[in-house]
Amino acid sequence: MVRPKDPAVRTQLIERAAVMLRAREPITLRSLVAGTGVSTMAVYTHFGGMDGLWQALRQEGFTRLGARLTTVPVSDDPVRDLTALAAAYLDNALTHPDLYRVMFDASVDLEDLPAADATLEHLVQAARRGRDAGRFRADVVPLDLAIQSWTIGHGLVSLVATGPLPRETLDHGPFLLRALFTACGDDPDRCRASVEQGWHRPAPDDERSAAR
Amino acid sequence: MVRPKDPAVRTQLIERAAVMLRAREPITLRSLVAGTGVSTMAVYTHFGGMDGLWQALRQEGFTRLGARLTTVPVSDDPVRDLTALAAAYLDNALTHPDLYRVMFDASVDLEDLPAADATLEHLVQAARRGRDAGRFRADVVPLDLAIQSWTIGHGLVSLVATGPLPRETLDHGPFLLRALFTACGDDPDRCRASVEQGWHRPAPDDERSAAR
DNA sequence: GCGCTGAACATAGCATCGCTATGCCATGTA
């Protein structure tokens, strides 16, 4: 290693790609490096090609999603928190719809699995706290409940963001979450209150404003 | 119209594109027409370009899905039928994963909405029968329940087919459907039995064998 | 402190992509 590669170039290209993605501009090898001062070869030294760039974009998407989920505060009501996490998931996906599409459009890349698992872990923790707090039955497996919550969130957002259903479809979220949580043993009335609070909790908008 | 366009060419190209899709071969204008005897211009006279071909492929996917759902018999147990429809939806998506991806990957095309609605209509009918039969509460809106079922099915299959989760994730299907149906007023015990029967009902394999 | 080494980067060119311009020809009509 006689001449280290400049990490600033890497982040610059990823950032520019994310901006172009949001602007609905086609991301092309030449259009990506145009105006940056770097040449097309930089994409190959840093990412190994366009495929590597897309993979890096997926990582960036999961990183931003993880940062967004981290802003969800932990309260003494795990069901409310779990709902808030789901709401934050939907909000993030609709705030960065193109990035979200990139994260799940491409064929599965094993390099992306750890990032996806890290995302899921947020839900697993909340599910575990809900079980330990007695809101869910003792035989509820936190990972299973997390996957089921993720299924509802991902189903909703992909049918709306990249699918044929209108945005109002997201209003089914609280009902679906209540159905799930109640089936896991939560008291219907408490569940309704918790989901109501978690769903409508105003999302911290630092992420949204900082991203623009 | 002095020289009518040959409809056989159109179906031949769509069929070939579907085969190449299943074979994981990249579908290219030139590779598509290679060996068919027709030239690249045929794609433009019949589809107006590659975008039109992809749209035709989406239509084909919805058509096959609709045909698959039609094979689900109507019984005297609407909840079982609704579960069987969901199971058939998953089965179809996993039988034609690449076609399924094409159906939902692309940006929403207003031309595709009627096809998607026709798919949804199967679920709406079953939901309505479930409500009229007294299995669901009278205030259950069939369209809402259909959308909620679709959300679960699409969430599961896209997290598995084009996402990071393993195939066993589909086993969460019955639990999620029971949670949903029970939340709509179905008796838990009857619901469990109906979902069990609908989920494990052997899928008619004419579609699967005919497609290969 | 200097020259060598090798990786990062710039440039040019290749194969292939989707698409279009153009000409031929088959076919329905007068």
Add this chain to the structure above:
DNA sequence: TACATGGCATAGCGATGCTATGTTCAGCGC
């Protein structure tokens, strides 16, 4: 039967991702 018209084949264009080749510069041994 002669014509007009739209389907289809051919050739070529701009743009794509990628690679081969040359240049430059940071880091190490002496």
